[in-house]
Amino acid sequence: MQIIHAGQALTPDGWQDDLAVAIDDSGRIAAVGPQSSIADTRVDLLLPAPLNLHSHAFQRAMAGLTEARGPDPRDSFWTWRRLMYRFLDQLSPDDIEAIAALVFMEMLEAGYGAVAEFHYLHHAACGTPYDNLSEMxxxxxxAAMQAGIGLTLLPVLYQHGGCDRRALAGGQRRFGNDPDRFLALQAEAAQAVHAAASDYAMGLAPHSLRAVDPDGLTAVLGQAATGPVHMHLAEQVAEVDEVHAHLGARPAEWLLANHPVDARWCLIHCTQMTGTETDALAATGAVAGLCPLTESNLGDGIFNGTRFAGQGGAIGVGSDSNVQISFFEELKTLEYSQRLRDLSRAALATEGRSTGRVLYDAAAAGGAQAGGRDVGRIAPGAWADLAGYRTDTAQLCGRRGDAALDSLVFAGGGPAALREVWSAGRHVVTRGRHIHRDAIVATYMRRMARLETDI
Structure with missing residues (x-):
């Protein structure tokens, strides 16, 4: 049993002072109540640690390598994607494990407690399956076990190079499976997940309507009676145009008309949706999985957040390409995108809750829903995914309640304030530093030394 004493904590009943949180040996919160004289750890501010709902771990290793303009007159997502394919052609299983361990460590040091890994790098170069089909x-x-992060693994079905069903080429060949081989891979991966840790979970990820044909989508969804379903949706203008040309409808329009999208679903990006599509998606109860730093980096566009929130839509955030791993910067970038578009301030705030509070509450609840993980709340029975912060910093100045959250999000207070992180009771960050940081970084640096980074 671990006991945490918090000077203030955000609970389902709102802010509470002088709280004790007990974590049992299974990694769940056993009790929440008044402080006693016994405590293993003391923090000024305790928050539910959010789940990072969308990550491509391997892309962390190419962060900073794609910011020079290429030969195309207008650099875009599509030129970035070609560079990404060239980079991933080099990566071995050992590289992937080392990169993912570093990424997951950085997520914990950013205050995340768990991650939904949207994993599509399945095969060796040229698309040759490994002898162990689910090797990657x-x-x-x-890597998740090394870092101690909670995991929802989302193996990705990727069939085609586009809606015209053209063959996969270049780096894409490492992603490819037909539905039957994908389901075999999924079953093998599930065995590894369930053997690893009691809080680990499985989901399903048809990549997109460009990469998965209607028959393939129906086939894999028919085998997924439970667990989260994640899919990229309406990220780029060219994607919307391609889907419309081949399927006769825009991506969100087609998906909602042809599949019973509900609260199990998490649709990633959704940056190119009409107002009508925004309202319709909100009504399904599905989570809009937003990755504002990556969406900004790739020039994807701006999610219609104010309209979606006004319709009661659920959102969560992810780090996607992992160009920068910062939970609070994701929240700030989301809010600022709405302000810049609408020439407004406090765009997502409500009458009773500040902007930072609205964003944090939404990300905690939406991440838990998208990951199929009982987190996002400091309450008995939930997994103990918790983040402890100090408030005696220049950015927080001892602030309390919503003002403390606003300072973490908008005043740059997060990195200096983070002190302790637990993932399903695993105390993996202490005094702001991951307990295995030195070893994880050393292994990552050795693997990176062998890679060609001139892409």
């Missing part, structure tokens, strides 16, 4: 999925599990 198992490396993701091993």
């Amino acid at each position: 999925s198992q490396r993701i599990v091993a």
Whole structure:
């Protein structure tokens, strides 16, 4: 049993002072109540640690390598994607494990407690399957275990190079499976996930309507009676145009008309949706999985957040390409995108809750829903995914309640304030530093030394 004493904590009943949180040996919160004289750890501010709902771990290793303009007159997502394919052609299973361990460590040091890994790098170069079909999925599990982060693994079905069903080429060949081989891979990966840790979970990820044909989508969804379903949706203008040309409808319009989208679903990006599509998606109860730093980096566009929130839509945030891993910067970038578009301030705030509070509450609840993980609340029975912060910093100045959250999000207070992180009771960050940081970084640096980074 671990006991945390918090000077203030955000609970389902709102802010509470002088709280004790007990974590049992299974990694769940056993009790929440008044402080006693016994405590293993003391923090000024205790928050539910959010789940990062969308990550491509391997892309962290190419952060900073794609910011020079290429030969195309207008650089875009599509030129970035070609560079990404060239980079990933080099990556071995050992590389993937080392990169993912570093990424997951950085997520914990940013205050996340768990991650939903949207994992599509399945095969060796040229698309040759490994003897162990789920080799790469198992490396993701091993990396999560090294870091101690909670994991929802989302193996990705990727069939085609576009809606015209053209063959996969270049780096894409490492992603490819038909539905039957994908389901076999999924079953093997599930065994590894369930053997690894009791809080680990599985989901399903048809990549997108460009990469998965209607028959393939129906086939894999028919085998997924439970667990989260994640899919990229309406990220780029060219994607919307391609889907419309081949399927006769825009991506969100087609998906909602052809599949019973509900609260199990998490649709990623959704940056190119009409107002009508925004309202319709909100009504399904699905989570809009937003990755504002990556969406800004790639020039994806701006999610219609104010309209979606006004319709009661659920949102969460993820780090996607992992160009920068900062939970609070994701929240700030989301809010600022709405302000810049609408020439407004406090765009997502409500009458009773500040902007930072609205964003944090939404990300905590939406991440938990998208990851199929009982977190996002400091309450008995939930997994103990918790983040402890100090408030005696120049950015927070001892602030309390919503003002403390606003300072973490908008005043740059997060990195200096983070002190302790637990993931399903695993105390993996202490005094702001991951307990295995030195070893994880050393292994990552050795693997990176062998990679060609001139892409």
